[in-house]
Amino acid sequence: MGCSKNLVDSERLMRQLHVAGIEVMHDARLDEAPTVIVNTCGFIHQAREESVNMILQCVNAKNRGVIENLFVMGCLSEVYQKELEKEIPEVNRYFGVRSMEEIIRLLADDRLPDARNERTVTTPRHYAYLKIAEGCDRTCAFCSIPHIRGAHLSVPPEDLMEEARFLAANGTKELLVISQDITSYGTDLYRRQMLPELLKRLCTVDGVEWVRLHYAYPLHFPMELVEMMQNERKICRYIDLPIQHIADRVLKNMRRNITGAEIARLIDDIRNKMPDIALRTTLITGHPGETDRDFEQLARFVEQTRFDRLGVFTYSHEENTYAAKHYRDGVPEKVKRERAARIMEIQKNISEELNLLKKGKIWKTIIDRAEGDYWVGRTEYDSPDVDMEVLVPLKDRPLQIGRFYPVRITDATEYDLYGQITDDF
Ligand code: SF4
Numbered sequence: 001m002g003c004s005k006n007l008v009d010s011e012r013l014m015r016q017l018h019v020a021g022i023e024v025m026h027d028a029r030l031d032e033a034p035t036v037i038v039n040t041c042g043f044i045h046q047a048r049e050e051s052v053n054m055i056l057q058c059v060n061a062k063n064r065g066v067i068e069n070l071f072v073m074g075c076l077s078e079v080y081q082k083e084l085e086k087e088i089p090e091v092n093r094y095f096g097v098r099s100m101e102e103i104i105r106l107l108a109d110d111r112l113p114d115a116r117n118e119r120t121v122t123t124p125r126h127y128a129y130l131k132i133a134e135g136c137d138r139t140c141a142f143c144s145i146p147h148i149r150g151a152h153l154s155v156p157p158e159d160l161m162e163e164a165r166f167l168a169a170n171g172t173k174e175l176l177v178i179s180q181d182i183t184s185y186g187t188d189l190y191r192r193q194m195l196p197e198l199l200k201r202l203c204t205v206d207g208v209e210w211v212r213l214h215y216a217y218p219l220h221f222p223m224e225l226v227e228m229m230q231n232e233r234k235i236c237r238y239i240d241l242p243i244q245h246i247a248d249r250v251l252k253n254m255r256r257n258i259t260g261a262e263i264a265r266l267i268d269d270i271r272n273k274m275p276d277i278a279l280r281t282t283l284i285t286g287h288p289g290e291t292d293r294d295f296e297q298l299a300r301f302v303e304q305t306r307f308d309r310l311g312v313f314t315y316s317h318e319e320n321t322y323a324a325k326h327y328r329d330g331v332p333e334k335v336k337r338e339r340a341a342r343i344m345e346i347q348k349n350i351s352e353e354l355n356l357l358k359k360g361k362i363w364k365t366i367i368d369r370a371e372g373d374y375w376v377g378r379t380e381y382d383s384p385d386v387d388m389e390v391l392v393p394l395k396d397r398p399l400q401i402g403r404f405y406p407v408r409i410t411d412a413t414e415y416d417l418y419g420q421i422t423d424d425f
Pocket residue numbers: 136137138139140143144145146180181217
Protein backbone atom coordinates (compact mmCIF):
# COMPACT_ATOMS: atom_id res chain seq x y z
CA MET A 1 0.00 0.00 0.00
CA GLY A 2 1.10 3.57 -0.45
CA CYS A 3 3.91 5.42 -2.17
CA SER A 4 7.08 4.53 -4.06
CA LYS A 5 9.10 4.99 -0.86
CA ASN A 6 7.00 2.28 0.81
CA LEU A 7 7.42 0.13 -2.26
CA VAL A 8 11.20 0.28 -1.91
CA ASP A 9 10.86 -0.94 1.69
CA SER A 10 8.76 -3.87 0.46
CA GLU A 11 11.29 -4.67 -2.27
CA ARG A 12 14.19 -4.59 0.21
CA LEU A 13 12.31 -6.89 2.60
CA MET A 14 11.34 -9.27 -0.21
CA ARG A 15 14.94 -9.59 -1.35
CA GLN A 16 16.28 -10.32 2.09
CA LEU A 17 13.59 -12.93 2.78
CA HIS A 18 14.37 -14.48 -0.60
CA VAL A 19 18.11 -14.64 0.22
CA ALA A 20 17.13 -16.24 3.54
CA GLY A 21 15.51 -19.00 1.49
CA ILE A 22 11.88 -17.89 1.73
CA GLU A 23 9.79 -17.75 -1.43
CA VAL A 24 8.17 -14.28 -1.58
CA MET A 25 5.48 -12.95 -3.92
CA HIS A 26 4.26 -9.35 -4.35
CA ASP A 27 0.58 -8.38 -4.33
CA ALA A 28 -0.37 -12.02 -4.98
CA ARG A 29 -3.78 -13.61 -4.34
CA LEU A 30 -4.36 -14.31 -0.65
CA ASP A 31 -4.61 -18.06 -1.19
CA GLU A 32 -1.12 -18.27 -2.71
CA ALA A 33 0.91 -18.06 0.49
CA PRO A 34 0.40 -19.12 4.13
CA THR A 35 1.98 -15.90 5.42
CA VAL A 36 0.91 -12.39 4.41
CA ILE A 37 2.63 -9.07 5.18
CA VAL A 38 0.68 -5.86 4.58
CA ASN A 39 2.94 -2.81 4.16
CA THR A 40 0.55 -0.01 5.04
CA CYS A 41 0.19 3.68 4.20
CA GLY A 42 -0.85 6.25 6.78
CA PHE A 43 -0.46 9.52 4.89
CA ILE A 44 -4.05 10.70 4.44
CA HIS A 45 -7.47 9.49 5.57
CA GLN A 46 -8.33 7.71 2.33
CA ALA A 47 -5.01 5.85 2.26
CA ARG A 48 -5.45 4.75 5.87
CA GLU A 49 -8.91 3.44 5.05
CA GLU A 50 -7.52 1.43 2.12
CA SER A 51 -4.84 -0.05 4.36
CA VAL A 52 -7.35 -1.01 7.08
CA ASN A 53 -9.62 -2.60 4.45
CA MET A 54 -6.70 -4.64 3.16
CA ILE A 55 -5.86 -5.80 6.71
CA LEU A 56 -9.51 -6.78 7.27
CA GLN A 57 -9.57 -8.74 4.00
CA CYS A 58 -6.53 -10.64 5.23
CA VAL A 59 -8.11 -11.21 8.66
CA ASN A 60 -11.14 -12.62 6.89
CA ALA A 61 -8.88 -14.97 4.91
CA LYS A 62 -7.13 -15.99 8.13
CA ASN A 63 -10.43 -16.69 9.87
CA ARG A 64 -11.40 -18.86 6.89
CA GLY A 65 -8.10 -20.77 7.16
CA VAL A 66 -6.86 -19.50 3.78
CA ILE A 67 -3.79 -17.97 5.39
CA GLU A 68 -1.98 -18.90 8.63
CA ASN A 69 0.00 -15.80 9.56
CA LEU A 70 -0.70 -12.09 9.08
CA PHE A 71 1.80 -9.35 9.76
CA VAL A 72 1.34 -5.59 9.30
CA MET A 73 4.11 -3.03 8.83
CA GLY A 74 4.57 0.50 7.47
CA CYS A 75 3.25 3.97 8.18
CA LEU A 76 -0.22 3.13 9.53
CA SER A 77 1.06 0.71 12.17
CA GLU A 78 3.98 3.04 12.95
CA VAL A 79 1.47 5.62 14.24
CA TYR A 80 -1.57 3.55 15.29
CA GLN A 81 -0.01 0.28 16.54
CA LYS A 82 -1.76 0.36 19.93
CA GLU A 83 -5.17 1.15 18.45
CA LEU A 84 -4.76 -1.53 15.76
CA GLU A 85 -3.66 -4.17 18.28
CA LYS A 86 -6.87 -3.48 20.23
CA GLU A 87 -9.23 -3.20 17.26
CA ILE A 88 -7.79 -5.94 14.99
CA PRO A 89 -6.15 -8.47 17.37
CA GLU A 90 -6.20 -11.22 14.70
CA VAL A 91 -2.96 -9.84 13.24
CA ASN A 92 0.00 -11.90 14.49
CA ARG A 93 2.20 -8.84 14.93
CA TYR A 94 2.37 -5.14 14.03
CA PHE A 95 5.63 -3.42 13.01
CA GLY A 96 6.59 0.20 12.41
CA VAL A 97 8.64 1.67 9.57
CA ARG A 98 12.05 0.87 11.07
CA SER A 99 11.49 -2.85 11.82
CA MET A 100 12.96 -4.54 8.72
CA GLU A 101 15.52 -6.57 10.70
CA GLU A 102 12.93 -7.65 13.28
CA ILE A 103 10.58 -8.93 10.58
CA ILE A 104 13.38 -10.82 8.81
CA ARG A 105 14.62 -12.43 12.04
CA LEU A 106 11.08 -13.46 12.92
CA LEU A 107 10.35 -15.03 9.52
CA ALA A 108 13.84 -16.36 8.80
CA ASP A 109 14.47 -18.13 12.12
CA ASP A 110 16.70 -15.39 13.41
CA ARG A 111 18.90 -15.45 10.30
CA LEU A 112 19.84 -12.08 8.82
CA PRO A 113 21.10 -12.40 5.26
CA ASP A 114 23.59 -9.77 4.11
CA ALA A 115 21.51 -8.41 1.24
CA ARG A 116 20.59 -4.99 2.61
CA ASN A 117 21.62 -3.15 -0.59
CA GLU A 118 19.71 -5.53 -2.80
CA ARG A 119 16.11 -5.48 -3.99
CA THR A 120 13.45 -7.65 -5.53
CA VAL A 121 12.17 -5.16 -8.08
CA THR A 122 8.38 -5.22 -8.51
CA THR A 123 8.18 -2.51 -11.19
CA PRO A 124 8.92 -3.47 -14.83
CA ARG A 125 12.56 -4.40 -14.37
CA HIS A 126 13.96 -1.74 -16.72
CA TYR A 127 13.13 0.96 -14.16
CA ALA A 128 13.40 1.05 -10.38
CA TYR A 129 13.04 3.58 -7.59
CA LEU A 130 16.17 4.47 -5.65
CA LYS A 131 15.28 5.80 -2.20
CA ILE A 132 18.22 8.00 -1.17
CA ALA A 133 16.94 9.07 2.24
CA GLU A 134 14.26 8.46 4.83
CA GLY A 135 12.17 10.97 6.79
CA CYS A 136 12.06 14.77 6.50
CA ASP A 137 13.30 17.83 8.41
CA ARG A 138 10.83 20.23 6.79
CA THR A 139 7.87 21.67 8.71
CA CYS A 140 5.00 21.77 6.19
CA ALA A 141 1.84 22.40 8.18
CA PHE A 142 -0.34 19.94 6.22
CA CYS A 143 2.06 17.00 6.30
CA SER A 144 2.32 14.12 8.77
CA ILE A 145 5.39 12.51 7.17
CA PRO A 146 7.96 13.88 9.66
CA HIS A 147 5.74 12.55 12.46
CA ILE A 148 5.52 9.10 10.79
CA ARG A 149 8.95 8.71 9.23
CA GLY A 150 11.03 10.89 11.54
CA ALA A 151 13.93 13.19 10.74
CA HIS A 152 15.80 13.24 7.43
CA LEU A 153 18.32 10.36 7.20
CA SER A 154 20.47 10.07 4.05
CA VAL A 155 21.50 6.61 2.87
CA PRO A 156 25.32 6.57 2.64
CA PRO A 157 26.46 6.97 -1.00
CA GLU A 158 28.44 3.71 -0.90
CA ASP A 159 25.26 1.79 -0.05
CA LEU A 160 23.35 3.57 -2.82
CA MET A 161 26.10 2.82 -5.34
CA GLU A 162 26.01 -0.86 -4.34
CA GLU A 163 22.20 -0.88 -4.67
CA ALA A 164 22.34 0.89 -8.05
CA ARG A 165 24.92 -1.59 -9.32
CA PHE A 166 22.77 -4.47 -8.12
CA LEU A 167 19.70 -3.03 -9.85
CA ALA A 168 21.61 -2.35 -13.10
CA ALA A 169 23.06 -5.87 -13.08
CA ASN A 170 19.45 -7.11 -12.91
CA GLY A 171 18.24 -5.10 -15.86
CA THR A 172 17.44 -1.63 -14.47
CA LYS A 173 18.19 1.12 -17.00
CA GLU A 174 16.24 3.95 -15.40
CA LEU A 175 16.73 4.99 -11.78
CA LEU A 176 13.98 7.14 -10.25
CA VAL A 177 15.68 9.03 -7.44
CA ILE A 178 13.23 9.54 -4.58
CA SER A 179 12.95 10.53 -0.93
CA GLN A 180 10.70 13.00 0.89
CA ASP A 181 13.05 15.82 -0.10
CA ILE A 182 15.97 14.88 -2.36
CA THR A 183 17.57 18.33 -2.15
CA SER A 184 18.46 17.68 1.51
CA TYR A 185 20.50 14.62 0.57
CA GLY A 186 23.77 14.57 2.52
CA THR A 187 22.99 17.45 4.89
CA ASP A 188 22.85 15.06 7.86
CA LEU A 189 25.95 13.06 6.85
CA TYR A 190 28.20 15.82 5.50
CA ARG A 191 26.60 19.05 6.72
CA ARG A 192 26.07 20.09 3.09
CA GLN A 193 23.89 19.21 0.11
CA MET A 194 25.41 16.25 -1.73
CA LEU A 195 22.78 15.46 -4.38
CA PRO A 196 24.81 16.64 -7.41
CA GLU A 197 27.82 14.55 -6.33
CA LEU A 198 25.63 11.49 -5.73
CA LEU A 199 24.01 11.82 -9.15
CA LYS A 200 27.41 12.16 -10.82
CA ARG A 201 28.42 8.83 -9.23
CA LEU A 202 25.12 7.13 -10.14
CA CYS A 203 25.73 8.09 -13.77
CA THR A 204 28.91 5.96 -13.74
CA VAL A 205 26.97 2.75 -13.03
CA ASP A 206 27.16 0.46 -16.08
CA GLY A 207 23.75 -0.19 -17.59
CA VAL A 208 22.06 2.88 -16.12
CA GLU A 209 20.93 5.14 -18.98
CA TRP A 210 18.46 7.42 -17.27
CA VAL A 211 18.49 9.00 -13.82
CA ARG A 212 15.28 10.84 -12.92
CA LEU A 213 14.69 13.31 -10.09
CA HIS A 214 11.57 13.35 -7.92
CA TYR A 215 10.54 15.44 -4.87
CA ALA A 216 12.94 18.39 -4.99
CA TYR A 217 12.11 21.03 -2.38
CA PRO A 218 12.19 24.60 -3.79
CA LEU A 219 13.90 26.28 -0.82
CA HIS A 220 17.75 26.22 -1.08
CA PHE A 221 17.42 24.37 -4.38
CA PRO A 222 21.02 23.56 -5.48
CA MET A 223 21.35 25.31 -8.86
CA GLU A 224 24.62 23.42 -9.47
CA LEU A 225 22.26 20.49 -10.00
CA VAL A 226 21.04 22.05 -13.25
CA GLU A 227 24.61 22.78 -14.36
CA MET A 228 25.47 19.15 -13.67
CA MET A 229 22.38 17.99 -15.62
CA GLN A 230 23.72 19.91 -18.64
CA ASN A 231 26.94 17.86 -18.54
CA GLU A 232 25.53 14.49 -17.51
CA ARG A 233 23.32 13.38 -20.39
CA LYS A 234 22.10 10.35 -18.41
CA ILE A 235 20.20 12.65 -16.08
CA CYS A 236 16.74 13.15 -17.53
CA ARG A 237 15.87 16.74 -18.29
CA TYR A 238 13.09 16.46 -15.81
CA ILE A 239 12.57 17.73 -12.29
CA ASP A 240 9.64 17.09 -9.99
CA LEU A 241 9.45 20.29 -7.88
CA PRO A 242 6.34 20.29 -5.64
CA ILE A 243 5.56 23.96 -4.83
CA GLN A 244 2.12 23.33 -3.28
CA HIS A 245 1.00 26.97 -3.72
CA ILE A 246 2.18 30.46 -4.83
CA ALA A 247 0.27 32.96 -2.67
CA ASP A 248 2.52 34.24 0.15
CA ARG A 249 -0.22 34.11 2.77
CA VAL A 250 -0.94 30.44 1.98
CA LEU A 251 2.75 29.51 1.72
CA LYS A 252 3.20 31.08 5.17
CA ASN A 253 0.23 29.13 6.58
CA MET A 254 1.69 26.00 4.98
CA ARG A 255 5.05 26.76 6.72
CA ARG A 256 6.90 26.27 3.44
CA ASN A 257 9.47 28.96 4.40
CA ILE A 258 9.55 30.32 0.88
CA THR A 259 7.73 33.15 -0.92
CA GLY A 260 5.88 33.10 -4.20
CA ALA A 261 8.45 35.46 -5.72
CA GLU A 262 11.31 33.14 -4.71
CA ILE A 263 9.52 30.16 -6.28
CA ALA A 264 8.87 32.09 -9.50
CA ARG A 265 12.51 33.20 -9.63
CA LEU A 266 13.74 29.63 -9.10
CA ILE A 267 11.58 28.35 -11.97
CA ASP A 268 12.89 31.13 -14.23
CA ASP A 269 16.49 30.40 -13.25
CA ILE A 270 16.09 26.68 -13.95
CA ARG A 271 14.44 27.33 -17.31
CA ASN A 272 17.02 29.97 -18.29
CA LYS A 273 19.78 27.45 -17.63
CA MET A 274 17.96 24.53 -19.28
CA PRO A 275 15.16 25.68 -21.60
CA ASP A 276 14.07 22.16 -22.59
CA ILE A 277 13.70 20.88 -19.03
CA ALA A 278 10.33 19.31 -18.13
CA LEU A 279 9.06 20.70 -14.81
CA ARG A 280 6.52 18.71 -12.83
CA THR A 281 4.85 20.19 -9.78
CA THR A 282 2.20 19.40 -7.20
CA LEU A 283 -0.34 21.85 -5.76
CA ILE A 284 -2.82 21.80 -2.88
CA THR A 285 -6.18 23.60 -3.04
CA GLY A 286 -8.29 24.48 -0.02
CA HIS A 287 -5.50 24.75 2.57
CA PRO A 288 -6.80 26.46 5.75
CA GLY A 289 -6.87 30.22 5.15
CA GLU A 290 -6.87 30.01 1.33
CA THR A 291 -9.17 32.80 0.04
CA ASP A 292 -10.73 33.22 -3.42
CA ARG A 293 -8.08 35.84 -4.07
CA ASP A 294 -5.24 33.45 -3.10
CA PHE A 295 -6.73 30.80 -5.35
CA GLU A 296 -7.09 33.22 -8.28
CA GLN A 297 -3.41 34.08 -7.84
CA LEU A 298 -2.56 30.37 -8.00
CA ALA A 299 -4.73 29.85 -11.10
CA ARG A 300 -3.05 32.81 -12.87
CA PHE A 301 0.39 31.46 -11.91
CA VAL A 302 -0.44 28.06 -13.41
CA GLU A 303 -1.66 29.76 -16.62
CA GLN A 304 1.52 31.87 -16.88
CA THR A 305 4.10 29.29 -15.79
CA ARG A 306 2.86 26.50 -18.07
CA PHE A 307 4.27 23.55 -16.12
CA ASP A 308 4.94 20.52 -18.28
CA ARG A 309 3.38 18.17 -15.74
CA LEU A 310 1.13 19.04 -12.81
CA GLY A 311 -0.82 17.20 -10.12
CA VAL A 312 -3.25 18.83 -7.68
CA PHE A 313 -4.63 17.55 -4.38
CA THR A 314 -7.37 18.91 -2.15
CA TYR A 315 -6.27 19.75 1.39
CA SER A 316 -6.87 16.92 3.89
CA HIS A 317 -7.07 17.82 7.61
CA GLU A 318 -4.66 15.20 8.95
CA GLU A 319 -4.03 14.18 12.55
CA ASN A 320 -0.48 14.73 13.82
CA THR A 321 0.03 17.78 11.60
CA TYR A 322 0.69 21.38 12.60
CA ALA A 323 -2.39 22.43 10.62
CA ALA A 324 -4.69 20.04 12.50
CA LYS A 325 -3.41 21.43 15.80
CA HIS A 326 -3.54 25.13 14.86
CA TYR A 327 -6.00 25.69 12.03
CA ARG A 328 -9.66 25.13 11.31
CA ASP A 329 -10.40 23.15 8.14
CA GLY A 330 -12.36 26.16 6.92
CA VAL A 331 -12.57 25.72 3.14
CA PRO A 332 -15.65 23.62 2.25
CA GLU A 333 -14.86 20.28 0.53
CA LYS A 334 -16.96 21.32 -2.48
CA VAL A 335 -14.86 24.50 -2.91
CA LYS A 336 -11.60 22.53 -2.51
CA ARG A 337 -12.70 20.17 -5.29
CA GLU A 338 -13.93 22.97 -7.56
CA ARG A 339 -10.60 24.75 -7.22
CA ALA A 340 -8.67 21.55 -7.96
CA ALA A 341 -10.86 20.89 -11.01
CA ARG A 342 -10.29 24.42 -12.27
CA ILE A 343 -6.51 24.01 -12.00
CA MET A 344 -6.65 20.69 -13.88
CA GLU A 345 -8.80 22.28 -16.60
CA ILE A 346 -6.20 25.02 -17.07
CA GLN A 347 -3.41 22.42 -17.09
CA LYS A 348 -5.22 20.18 -19.58
CA ASN A 349 -5.26 23.01 -22.14
CA ILE A 350 -1.63 23.86 -21.48
CA SER A 351 -0.64 20.21 -21.79
CA GLU A 352 -2.43 19.90 -25.13
CA GLU A 353 -0.79 23.06 -26.51
CA LEU A 354 2.67 21.90 -25.38
CA ASN A 355 2.09 18.40 -26.77
CA LEU A 356 1.01 19.60 -30.19
CA LEU A 357 4.31 21.47 -30.46
CA LYS A 358 6.04 18.09 -30.23
CA LYS A 359 4.66 16.79 -33.52
CA GLY A 360 7.49 15.91 -35.90
CA LYS A 361 10.09 15.75 -33.14
CA ILE A 362 12.11 12.55 -32.57
CA TRP A 363 12.69 11.34 -29.03
CA LYS A 364 14.58 8.51 -27.34
CA THR A 365 11.72 6.46 -25.92
CA ILE A 366 11.76 3.50 -23.54
CA ILE A 367 9.04 0.87 -24.07
CA ASP A 368 7.26 -0.01 -20.82
CA ARG A 369 4.61 -2.46 -22.06
CA ALA A 370 2.21 -3.50 -24.78
CA GLU A 371 -1.42 -2.47 -24.23
CA GLY A 372 -4.32 -2.89 -26.65
CA ASP A 373 -3.11 -1.86 -30.11
CA TYR A 374 -0.05 -0.03 -28.86
CA TRP A 375 3.44 -0.29 -27.50
CA VAL A 376 3.42 2.13 -24.55
CA GLY A 377 6.57 4.05 -23.81
CA ARG A 378 7.98 7.21 -22.27
CA THR A 379 10.47 9.89 -23.15
CA GLU A 380 12.98 11.32 -20.67
CA TYR A 381 10.35 14.00 -19.94
CA ASP A 382 7.89 11.51 -18.44
CA SER A 383 7.97 9.49 -15.25
CA PRO A 384 6.11 6.16 -14.93
CA ASP A 385 2.54 6.13 -13.61
CA VAL A 386 2.21 9.92 -13.22
CA ASP A 387 3.12 11.47 -16.58
CA MET A 388 2.41 11.10 -20.26
CA GLU A 389 2.99 8.11 -22.47
CA VAL A 390 4.08 7.64 -26.06
CA LEU A 391 1.85 5.25 -28.01
CA VAL A 392 3.38 3.38 -30.95
CA PRO A 393 1.10 1.14 -33.04
CA LEU A 394 1.74 -2.50 -32.22
CA LYS A 395 1.50 -3.45 -35.88
CA ASP A 396 4.40 -1.13 -36.82
CA ARG A 397 7.09 -3.57 -35.79
CA PRO A 398 7.92 -5.94 -32.93
CA LEU A 399 9.59 -4.02 -30.11
CA GLN A 400 11.27 -5.14 -26.91
CA ILE A 401 9.98 -3.99 -23.53
CA GLY A 402 12.71 -2.19 -21.63
CA ARG A 403 14.57 -1.12 -24.78
CA PHE A 404 15.06 2.42 -26.09
CA TYR A 405 13.90 3.39 -29.58
CA PRO A 406 13.88 6.66 -31.54
CA VAL A 407 10.25 7.68 -31.96
CA ARG A 408 8.98 10.43 -34.25
CA ILE A 409 5.90 12.09 -32.74
CA THR A 410 3.05 12.05 -35.27
CA ASP A 411 0.13 13.23 -33.15
CA ALA A 412 -0.79 14.36 -29.64
CA THR A 413 -3.67 14.77 -27.24
CA GLU A 414 -3.64 16.56 -23.91
CA TYR A 415 -2.11 13.58 -22.10
CA ASP A 416 -0.65 11.24 -24.71
CA LEU A 417 1.73 11.35 -27.64
CA TYR A 418 1.43 9.11 -30.70
CA GLY A 419 4.47 8.16 -32.69
CA GLN A 420 6.31 5.87 -35.04
CA ILE A 421 9.70 4.23 -34.76
CA THR A 422 12.13 6.05 -37.03
CA ASP A 423 15.61 5.13 -38.21
CA ASP A 424 16.80 8.68 -38.84
CA PHE A 425 18.04 9.55 -35.33
S1 SF4 B 1 8.86 18.40 2.39
FE1 SF4 B 1 7.00 18.98 3.48
S2 SF4 B 1 5.39 17.90 2.35
FE2 SF4 B 1 7.31 16.91 1.81
S3 SF4 B 1 7.52 15.21 3.27
FE3 SF4 B 1 8.62 16.98 4.11
S4 SF4 B 1 7.13 17.95 5.48
FE4 SF4 B 1 6.00 16.60 4.10
